[in-house]
Amino acid sequence: MEREAGGLAFRDLQGFNMALLGKQYWNFMHNPESLAARVFKARYFPETSFFEATRGGGASYTWSGIWQAKESLKRGYRWVVGDGKSINVGTDAWIRGKSGHYIEEQYVNSVSGLKVCDLFISGTKDWDVTKVYNLFSSSDASCILAIPVPKHQFHDRIIWNHSVNGIYSAKTGYKFWHQQFSTCKQLEISKDWLLQVLTSESYEKLAHIATVLWGIWTTRNLKVWEDKLLTTQMAMQMSVLHVKQWRDSQQLKLVRDNACGRISEVTVATWKPPEEGRLKINVDAHIIAGCHWFSCGLILRNHAGNFIRAQVGKLAGNIPVVKAEAT
Template identity: 25%
Template sequence: MDNVMVAFETLHSMKRKGKGQQGYMAVKLDMSKQLNKAKTSIFFSSNTKKATKDYILTLAGTCSTSSYEKYLGLPTLIGRSRHAAFKGILDRMRSRISNWKTKFLSQAGKEILLKAVIQALPTYCMGVFKLPKSLLNEFNRVMHHFWWGHMNQEKKVHWVSWNQMGKAKGAGGLGFRDFESFNLSLLAKQGWRLIQYPNSLAATVFKTKYYSKSDFFQAKIGARPSFIWRSLCAARGLLEKGSIWRIGNGQDAKIWNCRWLPRPTSFMVQSPVQGLSAEARVTELIDGDTKQWNSALVHGTLGPEIAEIVLKIPISVTGARDKLIWTETKDGEEESTTHALWSCPSAMDVWNQGPTVFQKSSNNAGDFKSLVEKSSASSYQDSLELFSVTAKGIWQRRNRMLFENAFTYPSQVARQAVDLLESFKAAQAQPKNRTQHSQDLFSIWMPPPMNTIKINWDAALSVAKNRTGFGLVARNHQGSIVSTKKLSSGGVLEPLLAEALGGLHAVTWAKEEVGNQLWWKVTLRL
């Protein structure tokens, strides 16, 4: 999409250029093995003189293009009537469903046609432009009429509203898209790319033209902007609601005007402005020397309730910039245990491979705890054990996909869960002597290879003292302690986050000791 956005922004700028002595031109090339002049055209800016145009066209041996032609299937310039510019999509929709063969489709066949064909037709266009609301409503109307069997002038009763049919199947609908919401979602995705990839060609072009001295969220629409820029601005509200700042050095996020607190639903500081200016950045609450929160200033500025939340937020010890992150899942649903392990489509694919007791239709719990309790009450012990192992497999499958980009087939996950459970039961049935049992209860420290230092660490939390402590120990391949280190920081972190921060301290410690002759090779272990 970057090429499309840059091309259309270029054509818009050239169309606007009506003054000046120097004209501009854009060349549309069609090349396979060699230049095809018959399909090559040149677009000139409005201020280009006719004599100059004729000379260039004669020299190139090609023709001039108008603003009414299409580029990559999209209209190059959008006039006042945006409805007319995109009406061709509506005509294609109607032609697809007016085919005589569609009259003999069952309801299941109609659902597949609407979702796989009709809903896909405007997707490419909606990824760049915000289509008129009137046109989007006509898209919905065409689908609605087709579903209920309208033929020519014949009208039939719509027994269920289109809004209800647009809900997910788990919520009593059929999962049809609402085109207006889908349009904004696609545009928000393009806006998110401008934020996350500021060095891309599209981001560079838009920043130079529209927000050279600010950022994407603070940019103004400006005078005579392109239709693409207007479309992207229309989706900014959606991005603001779904994103949050992850604090690094605090230089980008504002204390009172940005979403940066890990506290739903506002994620913003609600206390009145005091002590600092309304435009103050989060970095002003951080001690520059220790790179830790200035506890006294945080309490005095934000109050005890918010200060308790802020002091638990880790700060980058390397001075990394603040980063805008997405708080929702890719499909817009809130990420939760229930969603990750049960209700999302990828998890449902795995459950559908298991016993019928695990099918989605059998349980509709609001949270995962209720789901487990309901399964416990209605299932046998064996089914509950398989439920637990399968849930673990789904979680591991999700993590492999997110962090390693490795896909595992749902049937494979379900089969592995059965095999793992059987192996576990077989191992439990075998008798164990006392020594083996003792070794299972306690973790055995494994020495590193020769000439290697191994660092182990752990974190401890003290709610009473409101501090987090870290202990690190370095040992050689013989198990002898080479060095130890302890640290502490203010605030009580989440246990998992505390362990991760301990790992960071271990890495930092190893880097500091690299010059030591004994520390030339280091391995880390929690």
């Protein structure tokens, strides 16, 4: 509501709330010995740092809000190299002079677990030029070697990218939130485009789109629930592989008639609904040659073809498809 109408002139209360929670988040990072920081650490992340903390189950409303602010605003800060002992090379934003401040995605797994101090010549605070060029792309390596490293014993520190002095404020956090919100608006446009595609493209292309979306969702879940990071390239490769396996399983197969030596085609059966008032379960199994496991799935529908429930599972064993479906 506008000030003239008696309001506080906040255009976005959610953004303002997130900016204030971000201030608490900033205080936790820079004052870990404060009473509030120690209380939350003891309760929610006793064995890890604040940067690695997860929301966890049964979290309070306050901690859930601070954790959400952490996840939303972490794109707005970067590390400044001091002793290099606190900065994770693959997952932290620390490369000065590069947009985004992260290393290229295809190099993340190869430097897993490395700290920035591991890139120094042993016993010094000078960059190991050969090691840096061996581990990173030439563009990232150039940016890394241009980062000044203090010779005195300074700890690594975090600065806020969206202020002149590098210190977070609710005002700059609110502006940053709105920049992210404008990106969400672009995603709304993408959603409209996707809905249009889903109603106009061929069945095969829809299968590709659905599998890629599944790959994105799976990658997100691996990061959120198992803290496993897959690069964009790895996620796409996984999706392409599943599309190929699906296409292979859907192709018509030629089966030789052992008795007459004739070749016949096995066609894909069409779904037949059950009688009214009854439900029908369809089961399918997927086997990959050479693997000692198989996956199976089932779907439950009513007489009108409406979806009721579905379930998928992965089981150990190397058995024929017919037995797998019976399992």
